[in-house]
Amino acid sequence: MAGSPNSNLRGFNYAVQTLLKQPAQFLPHLTIPTFTHLPENLGPHLINSSSPSNQATTTTTTQEKKQQLRTPSIRALVLDKDNTLCPPKTTTFPPKILDKLAALRNSPTSPFNLTKNPQSILIVSNRAGSHPNYDSEVASLEKQLSHLQIPVFRLPAGTEKKPFCGDEVVKWFREREVISSPNEIAVVGDRLGTDVIMSGMMGSWSVWCKEGVFEVGEEGKPERNLLEKMEVWIEKYLREKKGLKAPAPRGWE
Template sequence: MAGSPNSNLRGFNHAVQTLLKQPSQFLPHLTIPTFTHLPEDLGPHLVGAAGKGPAGTPQLTSPEKPRTPRIPKICALVLDKDNTLCPPKTTTFPPQILTKLAELRNSPTSPFYHATNPHSILIVSNRAGSHPNFDGEVRELEDQLAHLRIPVFRLPADTEKKPFCGDEVVQWFRERKVIQSPNEIAVVGDRLGTDVLMAGMMGSWSVWCKEGVFEPGEEGKPERNILEKMEVWIEKYLREKRGFTAPAPKGWEE
Protein backbone atom coordinates (compact mmCIF):
# COMPACT_ATOMS: atom_id res chain seq x y z
CA MET A 1 0.00 0.00 0.00
CA ALA A 2 2.99 2.25 -0.38
CA GLY A 3 2.95 5.45 -2.42
CA SER A 4 0.38 8.15 -2.88
CA PRO A 5 -2.99 7.14 -1.40
CA ASN A 6 -4.93 8.53 -4.37
CA SER A 7 -2.69 7.60 -7.29
CA ASN A 8 -3.93 4.96 -9.73
CA LEU A 9 -2.10 5.95 -12.89
CA ARG A 10 -1.36 2.34 -13.83
CA GLY A 11 -5.06 1.58 -13.56
CA PHE A 12 -5.86 4.42 -15.98
CA ASN A 13 -3.20 3.23 -18.43
CA HIS A 14 -4.51 -0.33 -18.21
CA ALA A 15 -8.04 0.87 -18.98
CA VAL A 16 -6.84 2.73 -22.08
CA GLN A 17 -4.86 -0.28 -23.32
CA THR A 18 -7.81 -2.61 -22.74
CA LEU A 19 -10.12 -0.28 -24.61
CA LEU A 20 -7.79 -0.33 -27.59
CA LYS A 21 -7.01 -4.06 -27.60
CA GLN A 22 -10.02 -5.81 -26.02
CA PRO A 23 -12.90 -3.30 -25.99
CA SER A 24 -15.55 -5.88 -25.07
CA GLN A 25 -13.86 -6.25 -21.66
CA PHE A 26 -15.13 -2.76 -20.87
CA LEU A 27 -18.75 -3.89 -20.98
CA PRO A 28 -20.65 -5.12 -17.90
CA HIS A 29 -22.70 -8.30 -17.81
CA LEU A 30 -25.59 -6.48 -16.16
CA THR A 31 -26.43 -2.77 -15.98
CA ILE A 32 -28.68 -1.39 -13.25
CA PRO A 33 -29.40 2.24 -12.30
CA THR A 34 -28.22 1.96 -8.68
CA PHE A 35 -27.33 -0.71 -6.13
CA THR A 36 -30.91 -0.68 -4.85
CA HIS A 37 -31.95 -2.36 -8.12
CA LEU A 38 -29.63 -5.35 -7.65
CA PRO A 39 -31.61 -8.60 -8.01
CA GLU A 40 -31.40 -10.95 -5.03
CA ASP A 41 -30.94 -13.92 -7.36
CA LEU A 42 -28.39 -12.55 -9.80
CA GLY A 43 -27.67 -15.64 -11.88
CA PRO A 44 -30.60 -15.53 -14.33
CA HIS A 45 -29.95 -11.84 -15.00
CA LEU A 46 -26.35 -12.57 -16.03
CA VAL A 47 -27.11 -15.53 -18.26
CA GLY A 48 -27.44 -13.40 -21.40
CA ALA A 49 -23.67 -13.02 -21.42
CA ALA A 50 -22.93 -16.66 -20.69
CA GLY A 51 -23.01 -17.84 -24.29
CA LYS A 52 -20.97 -15.01 -25.77
CA GLY A 53 -17.45 -15.05 -27.11
CA PRO A 54 -14.77 -12.40 -26.59
CA ALA A 55 -16.15 -10.19 -29.34
CA GLY A 56 -19.76 -10.69 -28.32
CA THR A 57 -20.60 -13.30 -30.93
CA PRO A 58 -22.63 -16.42 -30.03
CA GLN A 59 -20.70 -19.62 -29.45
CA LEU A 60 -22.26 -22.62 -31.20
CA THR A 61 -22.05 -26.27 -30.23
CA SER A 62 -23.01 -27.28 -33.77
CA PRO A 63 -23.71 -25.45 -37.05
CA GLU A 64 -27.43 -25.66 -36.41
CA LYS A 65 -28.04 -25.40 -32.68
CA PRO A 66 -26.88 -22.68 -30.27
CA ARG A 67 -25.60 -23.75 -26.89
CA THR A 68 -28.09 -23.48 -24.04
CA PRO A 69 -26.40 -21.17 -21.55
CA ARG A 70 -25.87 -22.26 -17.97
CA ILE A 71 -27.16 -20.07 -15.17
CA PRO A 72 -24.36 -18.66 -12.99
CA LYS A 73 -24.43 -19.46 -9.30
CA ILE A 74 -23.43 -16.28 -7.48
CA CYS A 75 -22.25 -16.92 -3.93
CA ALA A 76 -20.27 -13.73 -3.27
CA LEU A 77 -20.57 -10.00 -3.87
CA VAL A 78 -17.71 -7.52 -4.19
CA LEU A 79 -19.11 -4.04 -3.62
CA ASP A 80 -17.47 -0.74 -4.51
CA LYS A 81 -17.89 2.07 -1.96
CA ASP A 82 -17.56 5.48 -3.58
CA ASN A 83 -20.59 6.36 -5.70
CA THR A 84 -21.97 2.83 -5.34
CA LEU A 85 -22.76 2.51 -1.62
CA CYS A 86 -21.87 6.03 -0.44
CA PRO A 87 -21.49 9.45 -2.06
CA PRO A 88 -17.85 9.86 -3.18
CA LYS A 89 -15.25 10.41 -0.44
CA THR A 90 -17.81 9.92 2.35
CA THR A 91 -18.86 7.13 4.71
CA THR A 92 -22.53 8.11 4.58
CA PHE A 93 -24.91 5.37 3.48
CA PRO A 94 -28.18 6.66 2.01
CA PRO A 95 -31.14 5.00 3.79
CA GLN A 96 -32.19 3.08 0.69
CA ILE A 97 -28.70 1.58 0.36
CA LEU A 98 -28.71 0.39 3.97
CA THR A 99 -32.17 -1.07 3.42
CA LYS A 100 -30.96 -2.99 0.38
CA LEU A 101 -27.91 -4.32 2.23
CA ALA A 102 -30.13 -5.43 5.10
CA GLU A 103 -32.45 -7.24 2.70
CA LEU A 104 -29.54 -9.12 1.13
CA ARG A 105 -28.14 -10.12 4.52
CA ASN A 106 -31.35 -10.84 6.43
CA SER A 107 -33.55 -12.60 3.88
CA PRO A 108 -33.42 -16.42 4.23
CA THR A 109 -33.95 -16.68 0.45
CA SER A 110 -30.90 -14.54 -0.31
CA PRO A 111 -27.69 -16.27 -1.44
CA PHE A 112 -25.95 -13.78 0.87
CA TYR A 113 -27.99 -14.55 3.99
CA HIS A 114 -25.76 -13.96 7.00
CA ALA A 115 -26.75 -17.17 8.81
CA THR A 116 -25.84 -19.51 5.95
CA ASN A 117 -23.21 -17.49 4.05
CA PRO A 118 -21.66 -15.10 6.59
CA HIS A 119 -18.64 -14.02 4.53
CA SER A 120 -20.42 -13.51 1.22
CA ILE A 121 -20.24 -9.69 0.92
CA LEU A 122 -17.02 -7.68 0.86
CA ILE A 123 -16.47 -3.97 0.24
CA VAL A 124 -13.45 -3.39 -2.01
CA SER A 125 -12.60 0.28 -2.46
CA ASN A 126 -9.79 2.25 -4.02
CA ARG A 127 -10.09 4.53 -1.01
CA ALA A 128 -11.16 2.83 2.23
CA GLY A 129 -8.83 -0.10 2.92
CA SER A 130 -6.35 0.87 0.21
CA HIS A 131 -3.97 3.01 2.31
CA PRO A 132 -3.35 3.76 6.00
CA ASN A 133 -4.53 7.33 5.39
CA PHE A 134 -8.06 5.96 5.08
CA ASP A 135 -8.08 3.67 8.13
CA GLY A 136 -10.57 6.00 9.78
CA GLU A 137 -13.00 5.44 6.94
CA VAL A 138 -12.67 1.68 7.34
CA ARG A 139 -13.61 1.90 11.02
CA GLU A 140 -16.57 4.16 10.28
CA LEU A 141 -17.88 1.88 7.55
CA GLU A 142 -17.49 -1.32 9.56
CA ASP A 143 -19.08 0.25 12.65
CA GLN A 144 -22.16 1.13 10.64
CA LEU A 145 -22.32 -2.32 9.05
CA ALA A 146 -21.38 -4.39 12.09
CA HIS A 147 -24.95 -5.67 12.50
CA LEU A 148 -24.83 -6.92 8.90
CA ARG A 149 -21.33 -8.42 9.19
CA ILE A 150 -20.02 -6.69 6.06
CA PRO A 151 -16.26 -5.97 6.20
CA VAL A 152 -13.97 -3.72 4.19
CA PHE A 153 -11.12 -5.38 2.30
CA ARG A 154 -7.65 -4.36 3.47
CA LEU A 155 -5.31 -4.18 0.52
CA PRO A 156 -2.30 -6.38 1.34
CA ALA A 157 1.16 -4.81 1.36
CA ASP A 158 2.72 -4.45 -2.10
CA THR A 159 -0.67 -5.04 -3.76
CA GLU A 160 -2.05 -2.51 -6.22
CA LYS A 161 -5.53 -1.03 -6.23
CA LYS A 162 -8.42 -2.07 -8.43
CA PRO A 163 -8.38 -3.44 -11.04
CA PHE A 164 -5.15 -5.23 -10.05
CA CYS A 165 -6.13 -6.73 -6.67
CA GLY A 166 -8.57 -9.30 -8.04
CA ASP A 167 -6.45 -12.34 -7.19
CA GLU A 168 -6.24 -11.23 -3.56
CA VAL A 169 -10.00 -10.70 -3.42
CA VAL A 170 -10.65 -14.17 -4.85
CA GLN A 171 -8.26 -15.63 -2.28
CA TRP A 172 -10.13 -13.84 0.53
CA PHE A 173 -13.34 -15.64 -0.44
CA ARG A 174 -11.57 -18.97 -0.99
CA GLU A 175 -9.98 -18.89 2.47
CA ARG A 176 -13.45 -18.47 3.98
CA LYS A 177 -14.87 -21.27 1.81
CA VAL A 178 -17.42 -18.97 0.18
CA ILE A 179 -16.56 -19.95 -3.39
CA GLN A 180 -14.98 -22.72 -5.37
CA SER A 181 -14.50 -20.68 -8.54
CA PRO A 182 -14.16 -16.95 -9.35
CA ASN A 183 -17.24 -17.24 -11.58
CA GLU A 184 -19.29 -17.49 -8.39
CA ILE A 185 -18.44 -13.83 -7.64
CA ALA A 186 -20.20 -10.71 -8.92
CA VAL A 187 -18.39 -7.37 -8.77
CA VAL A 188 -20.77 -4.42 -8.34
CA GLY A 189 -19.61 -0.86 -8.92
CA ASP A 190 -20.04 2.40 -10.80
CA ARG A 191 -16.79 2.37 -12.81
CA LEU A 192 -16.08 0.43 -15.98
CA GLY A 193 -12.34 1.10 -15.85
CA THR A 194 -11.87 -0.37 -12.37
CA ASP A 195 -14.83 -2.48 -11.19
CA VAL A 196 -15.83 -4.04 -14.52
CA LEU A 197 -12.24 -4.56 -15.68
CA MET A 198 -11.32 -6.16 -12.36
CA ALA A 199 -14.23 -8.58 -12.65
CA GLY A 200 -12.96 -9.66 -16.07
CA MET A 201 -9.41 -10.10 -14.79
CA MET A 202 -10.72 -12.18 -11.87
CA GLY A 203 -12.85 -14.43 -14.06
CA SER A 204 -16.00 -13.08 -12.39
CA TRP A 205 -19.24 -11.39 -13.41
CA SER A 206 -19.76 -7.63 -13.42
CA VAL A 207 -22.70 -5.39 -12.51
CA TRP A 208 -22.51 -1.72 -13.46
CA CYS A 209 -24.40 0.84 -11.36
CA LYS A 210 -24.76 3.32 -14.18
CA GLU A 211 -26.24 6.17 -12.13
CA GLY A 212 -23.91 5.73 -9.18
CA VAL A 213 -25.38 6.06 -5.70
CA PHE A 214 -28.23 8.44 -6.62
CA GLU A 215 -31.33 7.65 -8.64
CA PRO A 216 -31.85 9.68 -11.84
CA GLY A 217 -33.22 13.10 -10.93
CA GLU A 218 -32.72 12.57 -7.20
CA GLU A 219 -32.09 15.74 -5.23
CA GLY A 220 -28.41 16.24 -4.50
CA LYS A 221 -27.22 14.06 -7.38
CA PRO A 222 -23.94 15.59 -8.62
CA GLU A 223 -23.03 15.95 -12.26
CA ARG A 224 -20.76 13.22 -13.63
CA ASN A 225 -17.06 14.04 -13.78
CA ILE A 226 -15.19 13.85 -17.09
CA LEU A 227 -14.05 10.23 -16.67
CA GLU A 228 -17.55 9.09 -15.73
CA LYS A 229 -19.01 10.87 -18.77
CA MET A 230 -16.42 9.22 -21.00
CA GLU A 231 -17.23 5.76 -19.64
CA VAL A 232 -20.96 6.23 -20.24
CA TRP A 233 -20.27 7.34 -23.82
CA ILE A 234 -17.82 4.48 -24.44
CA GLU A 235 -20.23 1.86 -23.10
CA LYS A 236 -23.03 3.12 -25.32
CA TYR A 237 -20.78 3.33 -28.37
CA LEU A 238 -19.37 -0.18 -27.96
CA ARG A 239 -22.79 -1.69 -27.32
CA GLU A 240 -24.96 0.21 -29.80
CA LYS A 241 -22.59 1.21 -32.59
CA ARG A 242 -20.08 -1.62 -32.55
CA GLY A 243 -22.41 -4.41 -31.42
CA PHE A 244 -20.11 -5.69 -28.67
CA THR A 245 -21.36 -7.58 -25.62
CA ALA A 246 -19.59 -8.54 -22.44
CA PRO A 247 -17.60 -11.77 -22.76
CA ALA A 248 -18.41 -14.53 -20.31
CA PRO A 249 -15.83 -14.97 -17.52
CA LYS A 250 -12.72 -16.86 -18.57
CA GLY A 251 -13.21 -20.56 -18.09
CA TRP A 252 -16.99 -20.32 -17.96
CA GLU A 253 -17.51 -22.32 -21.16
CA GLU A 254 -15.01 -25.04 -20.24
Protein backbone atom coordinates in the same frame (compact mmCIF):
# COMPACT_ATOMS: atom_id res chain seq x y z
CA MET B 1 -0.42 -1.13 1.64
CA ALA B 2 0.27 0.82 -1.54
CA GLY B 3 2.65 3.71 -1.19
CA SER B 4 0.48 6.53 -2.52
CA PRO B 5 -3.03 7.11 -1.17
CA ASN B 6 -4.41 8.72 -4.32
CA SER B 7 -2.53 7.77 -7.47
CA ASN B 8 -3.97 5.10 -9.75
CA LEU B 9 -2.29 6.15 -12.98
CA ARG B 10 -1.42 2.57 -13.89
CA GLY B 11 -5.07 1.63 -13.53
CA PHE B 12 -6.08 4.41 -15.92
CA ASN B 13 -3.42 3.36 -18.44
CA TYR B 14 -4.53 -0.26 -18.20
CA ALA B 15 -8.14 0.75 -18.85
CA VAL B 16 -7.08 2.62 -21.99
CA GLN B 17 -5.03 -0.37 -23.20
CA THR B 18 -7.96 -2.70 -22.57
CA LEU B 19 -10.28 -0.42 -24.49
CA LEU B 20 -7.92 -0.44 -27.47
CA LYS B 21 -7.00 -4.13 -27.47
CA GLN B 22 -9.97 -5.94 -25.89
CA PRO B 23 -12.86 -3.46 -25.88
CA ALA B 24 -15.49 -6.07 -24.94
CA GLN B 25 -13.77 -6.39 -21.54
CA PHE B 26 -14.97 -2.86 -20.86
CA LEU B 27 -18.62 -3.96 -20.93
CA PRO B 28 -20.59 -5.17 -17.88
CA HIS B 29 -22.64 -8.37 -17.79
CA LEU B 30 -25.52 -6.52 -16.16
CA THR B 31 -26.38 -2.81 -15.98
CA ILE B 32 -28.64 -1.44 -13.23
CA PRO B 33 -29.37 2.19 -12.28
CA THR B 34 -28.21 1.93 -8.65
CA PHE B 35 -27.28 -0.74 -6.13
CA THR B 36 -30.86 -0.77 -4.84
CA HIS B 37 -31.89 -2.46 -8.11
CA LEU B 38 -29.54 -5.42 -7.63
CA PRO B 39 -31.51 -8.68 -8.03
CA GLU B 40 -31.28 -11.07 -5.10
CA ASN B 41 -30.87 -13.99 -7.49
CA LEU B 42 -28.28 -12.59 -9.86
CA GLY B 43 -27.46 -15.57 -12.06
CA PRO B 44 -30.27 -15.44 -14.65
CA HIS B 45 -29.91 -11.67 -15.02
CA LEU B 46 -26.19 -11.93 -15.80
CA ILE B 47 -26.86 -14.33 -18.65
CA ASN B 48 -29.98 -12.67 -20.05
CA SER B 49 -28.45 -9.19 -20.05
CA SER B 50 -25.17 -10.07 -21.70
CA SER B 51 -26.61 -9.91 -25.22
CA PRO B 52 -27.56 -6.32 -26.14
CA SER B 53 -30.87 -5.94 -27.94
CA ASN B 54 -29.40 -3.60 -30.53
CA GLN B 55 -26.20 -5.49 -31.27
CA ALA B 56 -25.13 -6.19 -34.82
CA THR B 57 -26.13 -9.53 -36.32
CA THR B 58 -23.62 -12.23 -35.39
CA THR B 59 -23.40 -15.98 -35.69
CA THR B 60 -24.03 -17.77 -32.40
CA THR B 61 -21.57 -20.62 -31.98
CA THR B 62 -22.42 -23.97 -30.44
CA GLN B 63 -20.21 -23.09 -27.47
CA GLU B 64 -22.08 -19.80 -26.92
CA LYS B 65 -25.40 -21.65 -26.99
CA LYS B 66 -24.14 -24.05 -24.34
CA GLN B 67 -23.01 -21.15 -22.19
CA GLN B 68 -26.41 -19.48 -22.47
CA LEU B 69 -28.12 -22.62 -21.16
CA ARG B 70 -26.14 -22.45 -17.94
CA THR B 71 -26.94 -20.07 -15.11
CA PRO B 72 -24.19 -18.65 -12.89
CA SER B 73 -24.38 -19.47 -9.21
CA ILE B 74 -23.30 -16.28 -7.43
CA ARG B 75 -22.17 -16.90 -3.86
CA ALA B 76 -20.13 -13.74 -3.23
CA LEU B 77 -20.44 -10.00 -3.85
CA VAL B 78 -17.60 -7.52 -4.20
CA LEU B 79 -19.01 -4.05 -3.62
CA ASP B 80 -17.40 -0.74 -4.52
CA LYS B 81 -17.83 2.06 -1.98
CA ASP B 82 -17.55 5.47 -3.63
CA ASN B 83 -20.61 6.31 -5.73
CA THR B 84 -21.95 2.78 -5.34
CA LEU B 85 -22.71 2.48 -1.63
CA CYS B 86 -21.85 6.02 -0.48
CA PRO B 87 -21.50 9.43 -2.11
CA PRO B 88 -17.87 9.85 -3.25
CA LYS B 89 -15.26 10.42 -0.55
CA THR B 90 -17.78 9.90 2.26
CA THR B 91 -18.85 7.08 4.57
CA THR B 92 -22.49 8.13 4.50
CA PHE B 93 -24.89 5.39 3.47
CA PRO B 94 -28.18 6.64 2.02
CA PRO B 95 -31.04 4.91 3.89
CA LYS B 96 -32.16 3.03 0.78
CA ILE B 97 -28.66 1.56 0.35
CA LEU B 98 -28.62 0.36 3.95
CA ASP B 99 -32.08 -1.12 3.45
CA LYS B 100 -30.85 -3.01 0.40
CA LEU B 101 -27.81 -4.36 2.24
CA ALA B 102 -30.05 -5.44 5.11
CA ALA B 103 -32.40 -7.20 2.69
CA LEU B 104 -29.54 -9.13 1.10
CA ARG B 105 -28.32 -10.19 4.54
CA ASN B 106 -31.69 -11.02 6.11
CA SER B 107 -33.80 -12.46 3.31
CA PRO B 108 -34.17 -16.24 3.80
CA THR B 109 -33.87 -16.76 0.03
CA SER B 110 -30.77 -14.58 -0.42
CA PRO B 111 -27.50 -16.32 -1.39
CA PHE B 112 -25.81 -13.71 0.82
CA ASN B 113 -27.89 -14.41 3.92
CA LEU B 114 -25.97 -13.59 7.09
CA THR B 115 -26.71 -16.90 8.78
CA LYS B 116 -26.21 -19.20 5.80
CA ASN B 117 -23.31 -17.41 4.09
CA PRO B 118 -21.85 -14.89 6.56
CA GLN B 119 -18.68 -13.97 4.65
CA SER B 120 -20.25 -13.54 1.24
CA ILE B 121 -20.09 -9.72 0.95
CA LEU B 122 -16.88 -7.68 0.87
CA ILE B 123 -16.37 -3.95 0.25
CA VAL B 124 -13.37 -3.35 -2.03
CA SER B 125 -12.54 0.32 -2.49
CA ASN B 126 -9.72 2.30 -4.02
CA ARG B 127 -10.05 4.56 -1.03
CA ALA B 128 -11.14 2.86 2.22
CA GLY B 129 -8.79 -0.04 2.92
CA SER B 130 -6.28 0.96 0.25
CA HIS B 131 -3.97 3.09 2.42
CA PRO B 132 -3.47 3.91 6.13
CA ASN B 133 -4.64 7.48 5.38
CA TYR B 134 -8.15 6.07 5.07
CA ASP B 135 -8.19 3.89 8.20
CA SER B 136 -10.80 6.18 9.75
CA GLU B 137 -13.09 5.47 6.79
CA VAL B 138 -12.68 1.73 7.30
CA ALA B 139 -13.58 2.09 10.97
CA SER B 140 -16.65 4.18 10.15
CA LEU B 141 -17.91 1.81 7.46
CA GLU B 142 -17.47 -1.33 9.53
CA LYS B 143 -19.07 0.26 12.58
CA GLN B 144 -22.17 1.19 10.59
CA LEU B 145 -22.33 -2.28 9.05
CA SER B 146 -21.42 -4.27 12.16
CA HIS B 147 -24.96 -5.64 12.50
CA LEU B 148 -24.69 -6.95 8.93
CA GLN B 149 -21.10 -8.18 9.34
CA ILE B 150 -19.86 -6.64 6.08
CA PRO B 151 -16.10 -5.99 6.19
CA VAL B 152 -13.83 -3.70 4.18
CA PHE B 153 -11.01 -5.34 2.25
CA ARG B 154 -7.54 -4.29 3.42
CA LEU B 155 -5.17 -4.08 0.47
CA PRO B 156 -2.21 -6.37 1.26
CA ALA B 157 1.27 -4.83 1.36
CA GLY B 158 2.76 -4.54 -2.12
CA THR B 159 -0.61 -4.97 -3.85
CA GLU B 160 -1.94 -2.32 -6.22
CA LYS B 161 -5.45 -0.87 -6.20
CA LYS B 162 -8.31 -1.94 -8.43
CA PRO B 163 -8.24 -3.32 -11.03
CA PHE B 164 -5.02 -5.09 -10.01
CA CYS B 165 -6.04 -6.59 -6.65
CA GLY B 166 -8.47 -9.13 -8.06
CA ASP B 167 -6.36 -12.19 -7.25
CA GLU B 168 -6.12 -11.13 -3.62
CA VAL B 169 -9.90 -10.63 -3.46
CA VAL B 170 -10.51 -14.11 -4.90
CA LYS B 171 -8.03 -15.51 -2.37
CA TRP B 172 -9.96 -13.80 0.47
CA PHE B 173 -13.15 -15.63 -0.47
CA ARG B 174 -11.38 -18.93 -1.12
CA GLU B 175 -9.68 -18.90 2.28
CA ARG B 176 -13.09 -18.52 3.91
CA GLU B 177 -14.56 -21.30 1.74
CA VAL B 178 -17.21 -18.98 0.31
CA ILE B 179 -16.44 -19.93 -3.30
CA SER B 180 -14.84 -22.75 -5.24
CA SER B 181 -14.40 -20.68 -8.42
CA PRO B 182 -14.05 -16.97 -9.28
CA ASN B 183 -17.14 -17.27 -11.49
CA GLU B 184 -19.18 -17.50 -8.29
CA ILE B 185 -18.32 -13.82 -7.59
CA ALA B 186 -20.11 -10.73 -8.90
CA VAL B 187 -18.29 -7.38 -8.78
CA VAL B 188 -20.68 -4.45 -8.34
CA GLY B 189 -19.55 -0.88 -8.93
CA ASP B 190 -20.01 2.36 -10.81
CA ARG B 191 -16.77 2.38 -12.83
CA LEU B 192 -16.13 0.42 -16.00
CA GLY B 193 -12.40 1.21 -15.95
CA THR B 194 -11.84 -0.32 -12.51
CA ASP B 195 -14.73 -2.46 -11.25
CA VAL B 196 -15.77 -4.05 -14.55
CA ILE B 197 -12.23 -4.55 -15.82
CA MET B 198 -11.19 -6.08 -12.49
CA SER B 199 -14.06 -8.56 -12.68
CA GLY B 200 -12.74 -9.74 -16.04
CA MET B 201 -9.22 -10.09 -14.69
CA MET B 202 -10.62 -12.13 -11.79
CA GLY B 203 -12.69 -14.43 -13.98
CA SER B 204 -15.88 -13.11 -12.36
CA TRP B 205 -19.14 -11.44 -13.39
CA SER B 206 -19.74 -7.69 -13.41
CA VAL B 207 -22.66 -5.44 -12.49
CA TRP B 208 -22.48 -1.76 -13.46
CA CYS B 209 -24.38 0.77 -11.34
CA LYS B 210 -24.73 3.27 -14.15
CA GLU B 211 -26.23 6.12 -12.11
CA GLY B 212 -24.00 5.66 -9.07
CA VAL B 213 -25.61 6.21 -5.66
CA PHE B 214 -28.49 8.45 -6.73
CA GLU B 215 -31.36 7.74 -9.09
CA VAL B 216 -31.91 10.00 -12.10
CA GLY B 217 -33.45 13.25 -10.88
CA GLU B 218 -32.91 12.45 -7.22
CA GLU B 219 -31.98 15.36 -4.97
CA GLY B 220 -28.27 15.52 -4.27
CA LYS B 221 -27.24 13.71 -7.44
CA PRO B 222 -24.05 15.37 -8.74
CA GLU B 223 -23.22 15.86 -12.38
CA ARG B 224 -20.97 13.19 -13.84
CA ASN B 225 -17.28 14.06 -14.04
CA LEU B 226 -15.41 13.85 -17.35
CA LEU B 227 -14.23 10.26 -16.92
CA GLU B 228 -17.71 9.10 -15.93
CA LYS B 229 -19.23 10.80 -18.98
CA MET B 230 -16.62 9.17 -21.22
CA GLU B 231 -17.37 5.73 -19.77
CA VAL B 232 -21.11 6.12 -20.37
CA TRP B 233 -20.49 7.19 -23.96
CA ILE B 234 -17.95 4.41 -24.61
CA GLU B 235 -20.25 1.71 -23.18
CA LYS B 236 -23.12 2.84 -25.39
CA TYR B 237 -20.88 3.03 -28.47
CA LEU B 238 -19.38 -0.44 -27.97
CA ARG B 239 -22.76 -2.01 -27.25
CA GLU B 240 -24.99 -0.27 -29.81
CA LYS B 241 -22.64 0.71 -32.63
CA LYS B 242 -20.01 -2.03 -32.48
CA GLY B 243 -22.38 -4.79 -31.41
CA LEU B 244 -20.10 -6.03 -28.64
CA LYS B 245 -21.14 -7.81 -25.47
CA ALA B 246 -19.37 -8.68 -22.26
CA PRO B 247 -17.48 -11.96 -22.62
CA ALA B 248 -18.24 -14.75 -20.18
CA PRO B 249 -15.65 -15.15 -17.42
CA ARG B 250 -12.70 -17.29 -18.37
CA GLY B 251 -13.34 -20.91 -17.49
CA TRP B 252 -17.09 -20.52 -17.97
CA GLU B 253 -17.52 -23.47 -20.32
